[in-house]
Amino acid sequence: MKEQKQSDSPIFCNNIMMEIFSWVPVKSLTQFKCVSKSLNSLISNPYFVKLHLERSNSKDNFDHLKILPRDEFRDFGEFYNTSCSVRSFLDHPLPPTTRNFLLAIDNVDKYNLIGSCNGLHCVLSDSAIYLWNMATRVRSSIPCFESTSEKATCRWGFGYDGLSDTYKVVVIVLYGDDDVEEELEVSSEVKVCDMGDNCWREVEGFPEVEVLGENDGMYLEGRLYWTVILHSEWVIYSMDLGKEAYMEFLLPYNFPNDIEPGPTLIVLKESLCLWHNNYHISHLWIWQLKESQDGVSWSPLVSLSYLTLQLHPLRFRSIIPLHISKNEDLLIISSRVNVDAQWDAFLYNLRTNHLEHVAIPTLINKFHPMIYVESLVLPR
Numbered sequence: 573m574k575e576q577k578q579s580d581s582p583i584f585c586n587n588i589m590m591e592i593f594s595w596v597p598v599k600s601l602t603q604f605k606c607v608s609k610s611l612n613s614l615i616s617n618p619y620f621v622k623l624h625l626e627r628s629n630s631k632d633n634f635d636h637l638k639i640l641p642r643d644e645f646r647d648f649g650e651f652y653n654t655s656c657s658v659r660s661f662l663d664h665p666l667p668p669t670t671r672n673f674l675l676a677i678d679n680v681d682k683y684n685l686i687g688s689c690n691g692l693h694c695v696l697s698d699s700a701i702y703l704w705n706m707a708t709r710v711r712s713s714i715p716c717f718e719s720t721s722e723k724a725t726c727r728w729g730f731g732y733d734g735l736s737d738t739y740k741v742v743v744i745v746l747y748g749d750d751d752v753e754e755e756l757e758v759s760s761e762v763k764v765c766d767m768g769d770n771c772w773r774e775v776e777g778f779p780e781v782e783v784l785g786e787n788d789g790m791y792l793e794g795r796l797y798w799t800v801i802l803h804s805e806w807v808i809y810s811m812d813l814g815k816e817a818y819m820e821f822l823l824p825y826n827f828p829n830d831i832e833p834g835p836t837l838i839v840l841k842e843s844l845c846l847w848h849n850n851y852h853i854s855h856l857w858i859w860q861l862k863e864s865q866d867g868v869s870w871s872p873l874v875s876l877s878y879l880t881l882q883l884h885p886l887r888f889r890s891i892i893p894l895h896i897s898k899n900e901d902l903l904i905i906s907s908r909v910n911v912d913a914q915w916d917a918f919l920y921n922l923r924t925n926h927l928e929h930v931a932i933p934t935l936i937n938k939f940h941p942m943i944y945v946e947s948l949v950l951p952r
Contacts, residue, residue, distance in 0.1 A: 586614060589614060590614065590617075590619075590620050590623060593614070593615065593620070593624070594620065594623045594624045594626075594627045595627055597946065598624075598691075598707040598708065598946040598947065598948060599707065599946075601615050601624070601948065602707075602708055615948065616948075620948075621947070621948045621949060621950075624947065624948055625690055625691070625945070625947045625948070625949060628691075628945045628946065628947060629945055636943045636944055636945045637657070637658040637659070637894065637895055637941055637942075637943060637944075638657055638658070638941070638942055638943075638944040658894055658895060658904065658917075658941070662904075662917070662919070662930060683695050683696060683697050684696040684728075684788075686701075686728040686729065686730045686741070686788055687728075687729065687730035687731065687788065687789070687790075687791055687942070688730075688942045688943070688944050689730060689731050689732050689739070689791055690732055690945065690947055690949050691705055691706075691707060691944070691945050691946050691947025691948075691949050692704065692705055692739065692947070692949055692951055693705075693706060693944075694728075694730035694739075694741060696716065696728060697716065698716070699716055700713045700714065700715060700716050701713060701714050701715075701716050701717075701741055701765075703739060703767050703951035703952075704951060705947070705948075705949060705950070705951050706946075707946040707947065707948075708948060710950060710951055711951055712767065712768075712951040712952055714741065714765055714767060714768075714769065714770060715770055717743050717745075717763055717765070717772050719745055719747075721747050723747065723748045724745050724746065724747050724748075725745070725746040725748070725784055726743050726744065726745050726746075727743070727744045727746075727784045727785070727787075727788050727789065727798055728741065728742065728743050728744075728788045728789065729741070729742040729743075729744075729788060729789025729791065729796035729798070729811070730742070730789070730791065730796075731789075731791035731794065731795070731796050731813050732791075732794065732813070733766075733794065733813040733814050734794055734814060735814035735815075736766075736814065738766045738767065738768070739766075739767040739951075739952070740764055740765070740766055740767070740813050741764070741765050741767070742762065742763070742764050742775075742789065742796055742811060742813075743762070743763050743772075744760060744761075744762050744778065744784060744789075744798060744800075745760060745761050745762075745763065746758055746759075746760045746781065746783075746784050747759045747760070747761075758780065758781075758782060759780055760778060760779070760780055760781050761774055761778065762774065762775045762776075762778045762811070763775070764816065767951065767952055768952050775811075775816050777817070777818050778809070778818060779802055779809070779820075781800040781801060781802050781809075782800075782801045782802065782803075782804070783800065783801035783834075784798065784799075784800055785798060785799030785800060785806075785834055785835070785836075785837075786834070786836070787799070787836060787837070789811075790837040790838065790839060790844065792839050792842075792843075792844055794812065794813055794814055795810045795811065795812055795813065796810060796811045796813065797809070797810045797821075797837050797844060798810075798837075799834055799835050799836070799837060801834070802820075805823075806823055806827075806834045806835055807820055807821065807822055807823065808820070808821040808822075808823070808835075808837070808846075809821075821861065821868060823835060823846065823870070824846070824859045824870040824872075827846070827848075827857075827859070834848070835847070835848050836848060838892075838893055838941070839943065840858070840860070840873070840893060840895070840896045841860070841873075841896055841898060841900075843860050843861060843862070844860075844861040845858055845859060845860050845861070845873060845893075846858070846859045846861070846870070847859070847893060854877060854878060854879075855875055855876060855877050855878065856874060856875070856876045856877075856878065856881070856891065856893075856905070857872070857874065857875050858872075858873045858874040858875075858893060858896075859871065859872055859873060860872075860873040873896065873900075874893075874896070874903060874922075876903075876920070880920075880925070880927075881905070881907075881918055881920060881927065882918075882927065883907060883918075890907060890908055891905055891906070891907040892905065892906045892907075892941065893905050893906075893941075894906055894917065894941045895941070900922060901921060901922060901923055902919065902920070902921060902922070903919075903920045903921075903922055904917055904918070904919055904920075905917070905918050905920070906918070906932060906941075914931055914932070915931075915932040916929055916930070916931055916932060917929070917930045917931070917932050
């Protein structure tokens with residue numbers, strides 16, 4: 573009997589393999605790339621990279637919620653990312669604090685984490701800006717923006733432009749001239765650099781603001797958001813990274829505009845939210861920005877007395893919301909009494925009023941919660 577000739581075609585077609593591998597963690601995929609040229613080609617395929625990112629983003633955001641540092645000073649020319657998963661210390665209270673290696677660059681002792689998007693960290697140093705995929709250990713860099721004035725204040729932003737499939741770094745620069753008597757003359761400008769380019773270009777249309785908020789831009793769905801003072805009032809300015817156009821948002825009508833520090837932005841429930849951290853007031857208020865065909869509006873999301881959270885309003889120093897569950901049952905916030913104290917997490921059930929305290933295993937001095945999804949995205 574004549575032997576049947578075996579087919580040279582693979583057992584599984586690429587589409588089926590892509591579907592299967594799209595659910596595999598990044599660490600395993602990077603190992604699979606070393607198995608054969610065909611697997612390396614499949615996993616490096618731009619379509620597969622986007623498919624894998626979509627699969628990762630489809631999971632519950634709480635699984636991706638990380639506590640990441642915003643700034644730190646090092647003396648050994650190395651960057652370290654002190655991070656911890658919120659779920660890890662809730663499921664297993666008091667695990668040891670870990671320091672994960674981020675990247676090492678010679679003669680750099682200061683960095684600031686501008687933001688995270690699609691598995692990429694944007695890190696600012698004194699000499700350059702680095703785009704770093706911590707999961708794949710791949711990075712790229714662009715020259716750091718250098719202000720022409722020593723009296724300039726900068727607020728940064730990092731995000732993804734879906735129209736051009738480009739990652740962009742944005743900086744708002746506020747220039748002040750204290751040589752003018754009585755009043756401080758200020759001017760502002762916005763500069764943008766596409767990753768892969770080495771030049772900064774100006775994006776016109778940003779107003780002459782008086783003060784920039786304390787934090788860098790908050791990224792959400794193709795837009796960056798900053799808090800600023802304009803005409804002696806706190807407002808929110810956003811930039812569409814695709815159209816490179818601005819939009820102004822007024823604060824809720826009952827927001828205490830005269831209290832310092834000003835408003836703080838955060839992403840909760842996949843929406844832009846606003847809150848403030850001030851010990852002169854007695855409640856924690858969180859507002860949620862909602863957009864509809866009729867325009868935008870602020871909806872109160874949380875209003876809790878500090879006494880309900882067992883926080884003395886005149887003693888605590890810092891408080892940061894971490895998470896609100898999709899059904900709005902569970903609120904997780906972090907707080908500490910002073911700069912040398914340990915961060916604690918407060919788990920508050922908004923329906924049963926049950927309160928639980930859990931220590932956060934981190935030595936970070938200043939941080940913000942971020943959604944960090946491991947990905948195969950190339951930093952370019």
